[in-house]
Amino acid sequence: MGRHVKVAYLALGSNVGDRAGQIEHALRLMSEAGVLVCRRSALYETEPVGMSAQRWFLNCVVEVETELMPLALLRALKSIERRLGRRAAGPQPIARRIDIDIIVYGQQVVRLPELTIPHPRLAERRFVLEPLRELAPDWRHPVTRLTPGEMLAQLNPAQKNSGLRRWPRREPAP
16 A cells, blocks of 8 residues: 655744744654655744734744645644643634644645635735745645735735745744
């Protein structure tokens, strides 16, 4: 029986403590969970969306290969978030040590109560679309057939003007 390996794109973000260090730690833990990180975008510092005054996030997108099916991948990523100290969010958005979202899983469309793929807010998030375009400029959304660049062009003015900049620095360890 052949292996079932899928390419997926994951978005990672952190706005607490050593943001870059926490992203690096999450990437190391992924390999232990059966998720091979193949390529990664640059880090982008991004303005918090829908949150009160908080520290800006560091975000990136990674291309991974995994044999895990979508729900098993979700469970593995949530376990990594918990290991790195992520608390469950309440009704209000909170600061996050680490946030890992499945953005794309092959060309699959998944609609379950606990998981929607492609990510339901992908087309609204500049902080995901910019790094996704960096890694996969020709990828097309399986429903809308739009590329990341085409989705970026359709952002509303507030989304287009949200704070986002390439982040060249490395933070000191706490």
